[in-house]
Amino acid sequence: MAERTxxxxxxxxxxxxxxRDERVFVMGxxxxxxxxxxxxxxxxxxxxxxxxxxDVPIAEAxxxxxxxxxxxxxxxxxxxxxxxxxxxxxxxxxVNVAGKMHYRLGLAVPMVVRLPSGGGFSGGPFHSQNPEAxxxxxxxxxxxAPSTPEDAKGLLAAAVRDPNPVxxxxxxxxxxxxxxxxPEGDHTTEMRARVARVGSDLTVVAYxxxxxxxxxxxxxxxxxxxxxxxxxxxxxDEEAILASVRKTSKVLVVDEANRTCAAGAQVAAxxxxxxxxxxxxxxxxxxxxxxxxxxxxxxxxxxxxxSQSIREAMDELxxx
Amino acid sequence: xxxSPTETIVDIVLPAxxxxxxxxxxxxxxxxxGDPVAIDEVICEISTDKVDTxxxxxxxxxxxxxxxxxxxxxxxxxxxxxxxxxxxxxxSAPPDAPAPAIEEPAATNGHTSGASNGRSQRYSPVVQRMSxxxxxxxxxxxxxxxxxxxxxxxVLAYLKQAPTESALHxxxxxxxxxxxxxxxxxxxxxxxxxxxxxxxLSRMRQAIGAAMRNSLQTAATCHTVVECDFTRVEKRxxxxxxxxxxxxxxxxxxxxxxxxxxxxxxxxxxxxxxxxRVHLGIAVSLGDEGLIVPVIHDAQDLSPDGLSARIxxxxxxxxxxxxxxxxxQGATFTITNPGRSGAxxxxxxxxxxxxxxxxxxxVVRRPVVVTDGDGNEMIAIRSMxxxxxxxxxxxxxxxxxxxxxxxVRRQLESVS
Numbered sequence: 001m002a003e004r005t006x007x008x009x010x011x012x013x014x015x016x017x018x019x020r021d022e023r024v025f026v027m028g029x030x031x032x033x034x035x036x037x038x039x040x041x042x043x044x045x046x047x048x049x050x051x052x053x054x055d056v057p058i059a060e061a062x063x064x065x066x067x068x069x070x071x072x073x074x075x076x077x078x079x080x081x082x083x084x085x086x087x088x089x090x091x092x093x094x095v096n097v098a099g100k101m102h103y104r105l106g107l108a109v110p111m112v113v114r115l116p117s118g119g120g121f122s123g124g125p126f127h128s129q130n131p132e133a134x135x136x137x138x139x140x141x142x143x144x145a146p147s148t149p150e151d152a153k154g155l156l157a158a159a160v161r162d163p164n165p166v167x168x169x170x171x172x173x174x175x176x177x178x179x180x181x182x183p184e185g186d187h188t189t190e191m192r193a194r195v196a197r198v199g200s201d202l203t204v205v206a207y208x209x210x211x212x213x214x215x216x217x218x219x220x221x222x223x224x225x226x227x228x229x230x231x232x233x234x235x236x237d238e239e240a241i242l243a244s245v246r247k248t249s250k251v252l253v254v255d256e257a258n259r260t261c262a263a264g265a266q267v268a269a270x271x272x273x274x275x276x277x278x279x280x281x282x283x284x285x286x287x288x289x290x291x292x293x294x295x296x297x298x299x300x301x302x303x304x305x306x307s308q309s310i311r312e313a314m315d316e317l318x319x320x
Numbered sequence: 321x322x323x324s325p326t327e328t329i330v331d332i333v334l335p336a337x338x339x340x341x342x343x344x345x346x347x348x349x350x351x352x353x354g355d356p357v358a359i360d361e362v363i364c365e366i367s368t369d370k371v372d373t374x375x376x377x378x379x380x381x382x383x384x385x386x387x388x389x390x391x392x393x394x395x396x397x398x399x400x401x402x403x404x405x406x407x408x409x410x411x412s413a414p415p416d417a418p419a420p421a422i423e424e425p426a427a428t429n430g431h432t433s434g435a436s437n438g439r440s441q442r443y444s445p446v447v448q449r450m451s452x453x454x455x456x457x458x459x460x461x462x463x464x465x466x467x468x469x470x471x472x473x474x475v476l477a478y479l480k481q482a483p484t485e486s487a488l489h490x491x492x493x494x495x496x497x498x499x500x501x502x503x504x505x506x507x508x509x510x511x512x513x514x515x516x517x518x519x520x521l522s523r524m525r526q527a528i529g530a531a532m533r534n535s536l537q538t539a540a541t542c543h544t545v546v547e548c549d550f551t552r553v554e555k556r557x558x559x560x561x562x563x564x565x566x567x568x569x570x571x572x573x574x575x576x577x578x579x580x581x582x583x584x585x586x587x588x589x590x591x592x593x594x595x596x597r598v599h600l601g602i603a604v605s606l607g608d609e610g611l612i613v614p615v616i617h618d619a620q621d622l623s624p625d626g627l628s629a630r631i632x633x634x635x636x637x638x639x640x641x642x643x644x645x646x647x648x649q650g651a652t653f654t655i656t657n658p659g660r661s662g663a664x665x666x667x668x669x670x671x672x673x674x675x676x677x678x679x680x681x682x683v684v685r686r687p688v689v690v691t692d693g694d695g696n697e698m699i700a701i702r703s704m705x706x707x708x709x710x711x712x713x714x715x716x717x718x719x720x721x722x723x724x725x726x727x728v729r730r731q732l733e734s735v736s
Contacts, residue, residue, distance in 0.1 A: 201473075249446045249472045280444045280472040320466050 004182040007175040009149035010114075011040050013156035014078065016186065018048055021076060024160055025052040027063060028080030028114075037082050038116060038175060060090035064113060068098045068165075071111040076160055084115035084169065085129045098165040099140030108163040112156070117145075118171040118209055118256060119304060125292035128300075130208075130257035135167045136234050136266065143233040144191055145169040147211035149180040151231055154189025161188065171209040178212065191232035193240035199226035202317055203244040204310070205267050206254040207231065214254055216307035223318050233263045241267060242275050249280035250317050254305055259287035281320040286313050330379045332363060332401040334394055337373055341645045344368050345393040346400065347523075351383045357403060364400070367523065368645045371612075381405035443470060450475045455608070524610040535672045539587075540713035543667045546725040550683050550703040552735045564705075565602070565657050566627035568680050571731040573598045573620050576653060580724045584652050586673040587715045601651030601671060602631055604638045605658075612638050613671060615651040655680060659705065668710040675715040678728075679708035 004012060017024045025048075026041060032055040035042030045053040056063050060081060067077035081087045087094070094113065101109045119128030135141045142164050146152040152170065159166035196211055201223040204214040207230040218225035228244050230237065245251050251271055253264035268283045286305045294300050334344050344366040351363045362374040363383070385402040388394055443451070443458055447470055451458050454475075461478045463470040521529070535541070550564065557564050576584040576598055585594045600619035605611050614634035616622070622630060637643050654671045659682035668679040686704040691697050707728060711721045 249444075277445045277449045280446045320469070320471070 001181040002184055003179055004149045004153075005176050006146075006149045006152050006170070006178045006180075007038065007040055009153040009180075009182045010156055010170055011042070012182065013153040013160075014041065014044065015047070016153070017076075017078075017157055017160040018044070018052060020186070021160075022052075023074065024076040024078065025054065025070075026078045026080065027054040027056050027066070029056060029058055029063075029082045031055060031080050036080060038172065040114075040116075040170075041080065060086050060088075061093050062090075064090035064093035065097065067111045067113070068093060068101070068109055071098075071109045071165075072101070072107050076110050076112075078112045078114060078160060080114045081116070083123075083127045084117035084131055085126050087113065087115060087131060091134075094141065094165065094167075095135070095138040099138045102140060102164070109165045110160075110163045112159045112166050112168050114156075114168045114170060116172045116175075117169045118173050119293045119300060120173040120209070122295055122297050122300060123172075123293070124295035128293035130169075130255070130288075132167070132169055132233055133257060133262050133265075136263060137261070140165065141234065142166040142191065143169070144231060145171070145208040145233060146189070146231060147171075147174070147178075147196070147206075147208055147229050149178060149182045150187075151189050151194075151229075153182050154187050155191070155231065157186075157188040158191060162191075169208060173209045174212070189231070191235055191237075193228050193230045193232070193237035195226060195240075195244065196229040197225060197227040199224035199248065201225065201248060202250045202252065202314060203228060203248045204252045204254060204314070205230065205241060205244075205264065207233065207263065208256065210254040210256050210305060210310075213305060213307045213310055217310040217314060220307070220311050221314050221318065223314070225314065230263070230267075236266065236270070238270055238274070241270060245271050245275040246278045249278050250320070251279075251283050252310070252313050252317055253283065253285045254310055255285070255287035256305060257288060258290045259285065260290050262287055281317055284313050284317050286310055327381075327404045329384065330381065330403050330405055331399045332375070332377060332403060334366065334388075334396050334398045334400050335375060336396050337366070337368060337371075337645045341368050341396065343393055343395050346388050346390055347372065348390060349386060351377075351386075351401075353383050353386055355383050357381060357383055363403075371643050371645045371648055372523075372641060373645070375400075377403060379403055379405050444472070446472050447475055450479075452607075454479055522609065524606075524612075528610050531671070532669050535669050538672050539670050539675075541667075541670055542711055542713050542718065542721070544709050544711065544718060544721040544725060545665065546707050546722070546729050548705050548707050548729040549688070549733050550705045553732050554683065554703045556735045560624060560628075562624060562628040563631075564683065565631060565655070565680065566624040567735060568678075568707075568728075568732065569600060569602070569616075569619065569627050569631075569655055570622075570624045571728050571735075572653070572655065572678060573600065575724065575727045575731060577620060579727060580720070582716050582720065583676045583711070583724055585675050585715065586652065587675050587712060588673050592675070592715055595652045597652075599650050599652045601654035601674070602634065603654065603656035604635045606639060612643070612648060613651065613654060614638050614643055614647050615649060617650065654678070659683065665706050666708060668708060670710050670712055672712075675712040676721070677710045679710065681706040681708060 014026060026044060030036060031041040032045040032053050063079045067079045070077050098109045101107045117130050132143050132145060135143050142162060144155045144159060144166060146155045156168060159168050197215055197218055203226045205228045206214045211227065211229045214227045218227055226244050226248055228241060253267045255262040255264040264285050264287055268285055271283050286309055288303050288305065346364055347367045348365040351357050357363055357377045359380040360376045363377045364375045366373050366375050381403040383401060384404045388400040456475060456478060458470055461470045461474050464474055465471040553564050553567050557567055581594045584598055585592050597618050598620045600616045601613040603611055603613050616630050619627065651674060654674060654677045656668050656677060657680045658666055659680050662682050664681050664684060666679055668677045670677050683703050683705045685701055687699050688702050688704060689697055690700045707725055709721050709725050
């Protein structure tokens with residue numbers, strides 16, 4: 001086990017998969033000589049050469065479309081969106097072409113799209129979004145969102161090896177802030193939820209950066225809080241969620257994304273549907289309001305869920 | 321008793337709980353002399369023949385007198401308690417002291433405090449389920465949630481300390497250290513020689529028992545059964561999105577009114593009273609607690625949809641103990657439906673003075689002989705049900721009962 005940052009773990013995952021399987025290649029804007037906007041692909045060009053580390057024009061539809069074509073032809077492309085926000089330019093290729101290929105033609109599209117996502121650093125409305133729900137709603141795509149370095153490496157490897165198109169959300173805020181032990185060598189993580197903290201009074205369901213905010217908040221309350229880290233949004237680990245709810249009977253669902261139709265809305269609906277008789281209080285949600293992420297630092301801090309706002313919601317539910 | 325110049329004494333009378341109720345028995349006082357009471361807060365519980373109901377205080381104040389003891393039965397309108405209202409709780413003031421200038425007592429309006437009995441009567445799904453599984457009366461569980469809500473933790477805590485019965489016959493040498501537990505245990509819980517536990521029958525069980533014995537001693541009870549092909553009823557009820565019960569009820573009402581008035585009747589000694597209108601009793605199981613028979617008055621005016629809605633409403637309120645006394649009286653015919661629990665035949669007891677009770681049993685798929693339009697016979701799989709009529713031979717004879725059942729059967733088999 002080596003101590004790695006979240007960013008280094010993703011980098012390690014890319015290297016591991018490219019070394020393991022020569023069909024795997026990466027492409028994206030400025031990912032070669034420059035090493036990517038966040039330096040995730042730094043050093044890959046030197047190790048694997050320009051044929052497998054491809055700089056491409058600023059055209060997301062082209063990047064994703066090329067990935068679909070090469071995947072069908074037998075390669076294992078990993079595309080980097082410079083920021084998750086830009087994927088909207090490649091939406092059609094991903095949602096309509098990649099996602100439906102199996103259903104229309106019976107063809108596997110083993111590709112990964114990496115999305116540096118999330119806010120908290122004054123990136124403004126075009127560089128801070130959490131677009132995972134768009135892709136949860138599109139049949140045929142898998143969506144994963146690791147919160148730890150270990151899972152970042154493991155889920156990336158699992159995504160590369162998966163025969164389906166996988167949207168891989170890597171939270172920018174975690175890149176250099178989160179460090180942890182990561183297994184060296186071949187390591188994959190199953191697309192299932194994990195219990196990040198065991199508790200008995202209240203379940204917090206979160207993923208990505210919000211797992212850390214929830215864990216932080218859990219430390220501050222005088223109660224036994226369970227934190228479920230979803231890790232995978234599609235497939236959604238329903239049994240893990242329900243098992244925790246059956247244990248604690250109170251649930252708080254946290255999204256950094258805008259509230260309406262977010263991943264947490266699906267979790268809340270699942271609980272209402274299948275754990276109704278285990279509930280001892282309303283299913284509460286904490287999420288960003290339905291507005292674009294503001295550039296202004298104090299405004300941004302005001303709308304993003306924080307350990308403070310999560311703690312307040314916890315207190316309210318615990319007292320219910 | 322003393323009163324300050326500013327206070328007013330308000331009489332609390334036994335409320336009129338329905339036009340047919342003339343008396344009630346106080347079964348529990350929730351307030352004692354000296355207790356503050358909020359407006360509409362429950363001051364005591366009243367029992368009538370079958371229904372228990374809460375008696376709310378019409379005013380806010382302090383209870384100064386309780387005039388009717390638990391178990392005493394008094395007429396509607398009798399003064400059962402007195403409450404002093406005024407500028408504040410005055411009872412604590414020493415006699416003849418000037419009334420202290422106290423402001424409006426806090427928290428007596430609107431939200432009642434968690435510690436009182438006026439706490440929220442809404443329970444979360446998990447709490448309701450636990451109460452059913454463990455047979456816990458939630459009214460006994462102290463609530464620590466918002467506004468005195470009973471939470472899952474409260475039920476768990478209650479269950480942990482609840483099995484006080486075993487403490488009495490425990491061999492533990494430490495039993496003497498727990499006098500509080502022993503003292504709070506009802507003495508009836510002492511074991512007999514076979515290790516059983518005595519359990520006094522609830523008032524409801526006693527009432528049911530007395531009524532059933534009375535019926536068997538009074539009526540000449542007979543039973544007649546017909547088999548009915550329910551295939552069409554099953555289809556129709558699915559189309560309507562209702563259970564079979566309202567369709568059966570509708571058929572029974574029609575048949576009673578058209579051709580069998582002697583069954584829509586009550587028998588008192590030597591006088592049979594027939595009714596043009598059908599007041600239909602529907603037996604509702606309250607689980608282990610017992611059963612109750614709410615009445616759909618003027619059921620003849622309702623469609624199957626309307627009957628379904630009324631049955632659901634009555635059943636829901638029966639289980640929540642929210643029926644008014646009038647709603648369990650005055651039936652002229654009763655339908656019971658134990659078939660939902662899988663029974664295929666039973667011998668229902670007549671709810672005297674009514675003369676008959678129809679028992680709807682479980683619908684089962686059976687091979688039966690059917691005849692097609694050309695008179696060819698064949699074996700088919702049909703949804704069959706037994707309709708059992710419990711009837712009083714003092715009022716009618718077997719032929720009449722059988723003809724009635726056959727008419728009901730014909731009507732149900734031709735439902736479309």
